[in-house]
Amino acid sequence: MNSGSPHKRGKARILDQRIIAEGYREMKLSYSSDSNGRPRVRPSSGQFFTILPHHYPLSIMRRPFAYSDSDENGFSFIYEIRGPATRDLANLDDGSPVDWIGPLGSTFPEAPENSRPVLVAGGIGVGPILYLARELAEAGAESLVVLGARNVGLVPRLEWPETAEVRICTDDGSHGIHGTVLDGLSNTNVTNAAFYTCGPHPMMAAVHRFAVDTDRPCWVSMEEMMACGVGACQGCAIPVKDEDDLSRPAYKQACVEGPIFDSRELIW
Amino acid sequence: MVDPDLTVAIAGKTLPNPVGVASGTFGFGEEYEGLTDTASLGAVYTKAVTPEPRAGNPPPRLAETPAGMINAIGLANPGLAAFLSEKVRILERLPCPAIVNVAGAVMADYLKVAEAMEEVDSVWGIELNVSCPNVDHGGMAFGTDPKVLESLTYAVRKVYSKPIIVKLSPNVTDIGEIARAAESAGADALSCINTLTGMKVDVLRRQPVIPRGTGGLSGPAIRPVGVAAVWKVSKAVGIPVIGLGGISSAEDAMEYLLAGASAIQVGTALFGEPDIPGRILGGIKIYMVQEGFSRIADLHGFF
Numbered sequence: 001m002n003s004g005s006p007h008k009r010g011k012a013r014i015l016d017q018r019i020i021a022e023g024y025r026e027m028k029l030s031y032s033s034d035s036n037g038r039p040r041v042r043p044s045s046g047q048f049f050t051i052l053p054h055h056y057p058l059s060i061m062r063r064p065f066a067y068s069d070s071d072e073n074g075f076s077f078i079y080e081i082r083g084p085a086t087r088d089l090a091n092l093d094d095g096s097p098v099d100w101i102g103p104l105g106s107t108f109p110e111a112p113e114n115s116r117p118v119l120v121a122g123g124i125g126v127g128p129i130l131y132l133a134r135e136l137a138e139a140g141a142e143s144l145v146v147l148g149a150r151n152v153g154l155v156p157r158l159e160w161p162e163t164a165e166v167r168i169c170t171d172d173g174s175h176g177i178h179g180t181v182l183d184g185l186s187n188t189n190v191t192n193a194a195f196y197t198c199g200p201h202p203m204m205a206a207v208h209r210f211a212v213d214t215d216r217p218c219w220v221s222m223e224e225m226m227a228c229g230v231g232a233c234q235g236c237a238i239p240v241k242d243e244d245d246l247s248r249p250a251y252k253q254a255c256v257e258g259p260i261f262d263s264r265e266l267i268w
Numbered sequence: 269m270v271d272p273d274l275t276v277a278i279a280g281k282t283l284p285n286p287v288g289v290a291s292g293t294f295g296f297g298e299e300y301e302g303l304t305d306t307a308s309l310g311a312v313y314t315k316a317v318t319p320e321p322r323a324g325n326p327p328p329r330l331a332e333t334p335a336g337m338i339n340a341i342g343l344a345n346p347g348l349a350a351f352l353s354e355k356v357r358i359l360e361r362l363p364c365p366a367i368v369n370v371a372g373a374v375m376a377d378y379l380k381v382a383e384a385m386e387e388v389d390s391v392w393g394i395e396l397n398v399s400c401p402n403v404d405h406g407g408m409a410f411g412t413d414p415k416v417l418e419s420l421t422y423a424v425r426k427v428y429s430k431p432i433i434v435k436l437s438p439n440v441t442d443i444g445e446i447a448r449a450a451e452s453a454g455a456d457a458l459s460c461i462n463t464l465t466g467m468k469v470d471v472l473r474r475q476p477v478i479p480r481g482t483g484g485l486s487g488p489a490i491r492p493v494g495v496a497a498v499w500k501v502s503k504a505v506g507i508p509v510i511g512l513g514g515i516s517s518a519e520d521a522m523e524y525l526l527a528g529a530s531a532i533q534v535g536t537a538l539f540g541e542p543d544i545p546g547r548i549l550g551g552i553k554i555y556m557v558q559e560g561f562s563r564i565a566d567l568h569g570f571f
């Protein structure tokens with residue numbers, strides 16, 4: 001049973017959670033101290049875990065979330081209250097147990113040498129991007145972070161590492177740059193940029209096109225409905241280009257082949 | 269009291285215990301490594317295998333519904349050639365029996381896969397998927413007409429000598445009649461049920477959540493339908509019945525066994541708790557010991 005597989009199922013307890021924007025929370029958890037406490041390997045940025053819904057099995061599907069931080073004692077994530085499972089999370093008291101499986105999926109790859117990581121996030125994509133910025137800072141690398149939100153109320157209040165230059169863009173101009181993340185990228189020298197993006201699909205598509213136009217690499221974090229999270233159910237299909245036969249659809253599994261993909265692999 | 273005998277006999281072969289994992293929810297047996305112990309399983313039923321690779325349906329393929337979920341995977345699988353070159357060696361290493369789920373669009377597809385399985389020693393038996401609601405051709409059509417099912421089962425019987433399990437659809441008027449057709453054509457066991465046809469509508473988009481409209485409903489929501497189907501089928505035939513549909517606890521499994529099932533499969537509940545089969549088996553054992561049963565077959569016939 002204890003094999004080469006990196007993931008496992010375990011229990012954690014909620015340390016605390018705080019509101020970081022309208023409808024958004026950051027939750028911190030600590031691994032339980034018993035034998036099924038800690039993960040086998042430390043989760044990296046881009047990876048995710050799934051939690052058993054509070055009302056399982058009435059709510060039958062585990063819910064995936066990306067890590068926003070992790071150390072040997074526990075992990076954090078940022079979530080938006082969207083439906084029943086996240087509403088339940090928001091109502092849980094500190095100390096409540098959470099049943100997790102992780103770490104799952106692929107990680108953000110390292111940027112090519114001499115390139116500058118440009119991290120672009122919106123909505124629920126901010127968690128994994130924050131974790132990536134933290135990892136880059138730990139490694140001594142500088143980064144540019146561009147965050148998009150509809151208005152000031154949705155701008156996440158977070159502590160970014162000092163080595164990250166953070167630009168905030170709001171659609172209505174109520175905070176930071178007036179416009180989308182693309183406006184946040186204008187007037188930036190991107191000749192050596194390596195793009196990393198996570199957030200709403202249209203935003204990631206725009207960043208992908210920008211990266212293609214400027215001939216720079218781009219990695220995206222894809223969201224798709226998941227049941228197993230380990231490659232068993234074929235539920236989490238992401239349409240990709242089939243290099244051998246462009247006329248037929250081809251799919252990759254977001255849970256094991258992703259969630260991080262080279263944006264040029266995907267059909268947008 | 270001695271330990272109860274948990275083995276299940278099908279066509280002269282035995283499964284070590286009655287708790288298997290259902291087709292399409294356990295991949296080809298290796299995906300849950302580190303999350304569950306395959307040595308405690310009665311059998312692994314693989315994802316459907318078709319002669320050619322199938323990419324499957326466009327996303328989204330999944331939706332949650334009350335106490336259940338809808339899937340429209342579309343039999344995505346690597347095809348027979350890749351199964352033989354890549355998946356068989358995984359099955360060889362499994363510490364429990366591997367049963368290959370066979371699907372197709374026309375009868376020749378089933379025969380092609382069944383013929384190939386005849387040559388693979390590590391395959392304990394096959395399960396004919398004549399009940400998939402998520403493909404345009406074949407799939408459920410074979411499982412809804414007793415005549416068609418009879419000729420399909422008969423043809424497969426001629427090319428396959430090991431156990432043949434026919435997986436029945438609940439989307440029929442008289443499941444007993446279908447069950448008898450499969451039995452008379454030489455099936456060694458029947459499994460029921462596959463998913464029920466279901467639909468979820470996104471009211472703001474005014475579109476079905478699943479692009480093709482309908483999908484297969486599974487999970488606790490369908491358990492009463494599955495238990496009733498097993499009860500009817502076990503009264504209609506003499507061959508063993510394998511019950512599934514919404515099992516997520518030992519008590520759920522006991523409902524099926526008491527209704528006439530000789531074995532069970534766990535599907536959707538694996539997504540939530542990958543190690544649940546072992547705990548279900550433990551619960552069945554405790555029930556049998558406490559209630560004084562020594563064999564699974566003794567659980568039948570109370571109603």
Ligand SMILES: Cc1cc2nc3c(=O)[nH]c(=O)nc-3n(C[C@H](O)[C@H](O)[C@H](O)COP(=O)(O)OP(=O)(O)OC[C@H]3O[C@@H](n4cnc5c(N)ncnc54)[C@H](O)[C@@H]3O)c2cc1C
Nearest residue numbers: 063064065066078079080083084085086124127224225226
């Ligand atoms: C790899 C990955 C990473 C994610 N990371 C984050 C994150 O860091 N923060 C965050 O807030 N959200 C994240 N999500 C989305 C998160 O899973 C959903 O917001 C959550 O499941 C909603 O559950 P609910 O019951 O509150 O809402 P529901 O009403 O059940 O669902 C609302 C929406 O959430 C999504 N969703 C629901 N169930 C699933 C599921 N089983 N698998 C995938 N998506 C689902 C669907 O888009 C659905 O329309 C991630 C999703 C994926 C696939």
Ligand SMILES: Cc1cc2nc3c(=O)[nH]c(=O)nc-3n(C[C@H](O)[C@H](O)[C@H](O)COP(=O)(O)O)c2cc1C
Nearest residue numbers: 290291292316339397461462486487513514535536
């Ligand atoms: C994601 C998914 C994929 C499935 N794929 C198959 C398949 O390939 N072949 C098959 O015979 N049944 C398939 N099924 C049906 C299950 O094996 C089972 O019959 C059904 O889900 C009811 O059991 P459950 O409620 O325990 O899941 C699939 C079910 C799910 C949820």
Ligand code: FES
Nearest residue numbers: 229231233234255
């Ligand atoms: S969620 Fe099951 S294969 Fe990806």
